[in-house]
Amino acid sequence: MAKKTNFLLCGLSCLVLVVRTYNDPCASHPCPAKSYCVSKEQKYFCYCIDGYASNTGERNFKDRNVVCREIDIVNCSNFSSDATFQNCQKQLNLSSSMDNSREICTGFAKLSRGCGERRTTLSLQDIGNSYHFLTNLTSQITPGNQKQKARLVTTYLQSIEAAVLAAASRNPKETQKEEGPFMAINTQRVENCSLKTLSLKAEKQTMDIYCSTTEKEILGGIVAFISYASIGSIIGESFASEENLRTKEKLHNFYLNSKVVSGTVGSRKNISLPVSVNFTFQHEKMKRENEQSICVYWQGSSWSNEGCQVISSDENQTLCSCNHLSSFAILVATAKLKVLCSIIAGVLHYLYLASFTWMLLEGLQLFLTVKNLKVANYISAGKFKRRFIYPFGYGIPAVIVAVSAGLGHTSYGTETHCWLNFHGRFIWSFMGPVFVIILINFSFYLTTLCILKNQLSSLNNELSRMHNTRMLAFKAIAQLFILGCSWGLGFFLVEGVLDPIRSVMAYSFTIINVLQGVYIYLVYCLLNHKVREEYRRWFKKMRKRTETGNYDFFGSVTQTKTVENTVDFPGKSSNISS
Structure with missing residues (x-):
């Protein structure tokens, strides 16, 4: 019985060993x-024990041929066979003016390995101060040697x-x-x-990464x-070019x-991730309206935006999404405007000002019409129109546009729309006259x-006061829109007004002013x-015509039928002719 029990335990132990070997x-x-x-x-992965580092760096x-070598923790001088040291000497390809390549590559090897993977002598503070x-x-x-600087x-x-x-x-x-004067570091296990x-x-700056990326x-x-x-400041705009950017x-x-x-x-480094990583960048200086933000990463010798895209951007910050990990930054550039966009912006500036100028003339004429009918008749004279109304209605906007273009022609047209630049005071070349009018x-x-x-x-009570009052009230409301007073709603479309009030104002402003032509036709x-x-x-004339x-058409048809009938009967035809 004891032998059977020992045999079963031995078999069970062997089975457990086989299962563990299979699972481990x-x-x-x-x-x-x-x-x-x-x-x-x-x-599985292999790790060198404390005080040792792999000869491959x-x-x-997983390679069984890798050798774990003892590291001199005191002075970290044994770096000749280090992979980082060897790659440094191979990649930097330093010029003859920098003959201390061994010291440079030794410094990089010390920095990257820290004298042994799990027994590093470098703290985060030491790493932050390595910027020197x-x-x-x-x-x-040598100044101008961009390739060497990029490798370093x-x-x-x-x-x-x-x-x-x-x-x-x-x-x-x-x-x-760790936050220091040269870099800020944040790690999470x-x-x-x-x-x-x-x-x-x-x-x-902020990085948001899915936890599933770390599971492997x-x-x-x-x-x-x-x-x-x-x-x-070292790898700035001089390392950016249109050839390396997809825009x-x-x-x-x-x-x-x-x-x-x-x-x-x-x-994980420069490999495609299953889920993109988001980065939030704070701008060093406020981004202007005609500037475009580009999410870029350091490709080794230049900036590239492959695999990265802008999710949102305003004047203060930009949110990026990238499908790989590397070193990133925000590159800002100005879109080249086609001359046509600036011309369209100038023409729109003139036409809008002209429409408001004519609204002013309409308001003046309405006031004078009600005040004094004689003055209204004088204004309606053709001679007065030619001498006053036309030069005023079309000339004043032309003067404003000419002065504005002379002072700031670059503010006509932006990268997003062919209109005036909203930043600065140039927009008041339009808003100022509109507000006054x-x-x-x-x-x-x-x-x-x-x-x-x-x-x-003072009207006679026998007149239809109710009908006149309704008609007058309707005309007065329509005249309010014709005079452009509804454009005052646009002054409430500012950042200080929050939703939903701002949205209501925006929709009201658009709907009311789009129908201005309808108001003019009605009144x-x-x-x-x-x-x-x-x-x-x-x-009536169209109806008479x-x-x-129709009468001429039917008459001609009747006459044609009569002639056809007379042709069918020759005798009658001769009598008619006689």
């Missing part, structure tokens, strides 16, 4: 000496990211923050995805977000308008209503007695 990839994939294996979700690896290392290097570069910055950015990840992996804290989205903030990282992901204070419009006058930031999750016409309108009210009170055509009489005469045409 580390059991079937042993790591090399001085390293240990970590598995998660049927995947990788933090985790980059400025010392770039100061030695690329290696520096990669080393900073590696150093931050090494420091974060050594520290057991879930989150770490993700053990399990309790939150759908992770939000990291470095200074005033061993031991949970380490998310790092870095904001550089001054690196944009719908032709752009010029490029410049960086945000901090340069880096985002990384473990080993609306104010004058409204005063004319109130004065006219007071005069008409006094006249109505001056349908509700005008003389015009209605002319319509009646015109319809139609009846005459």
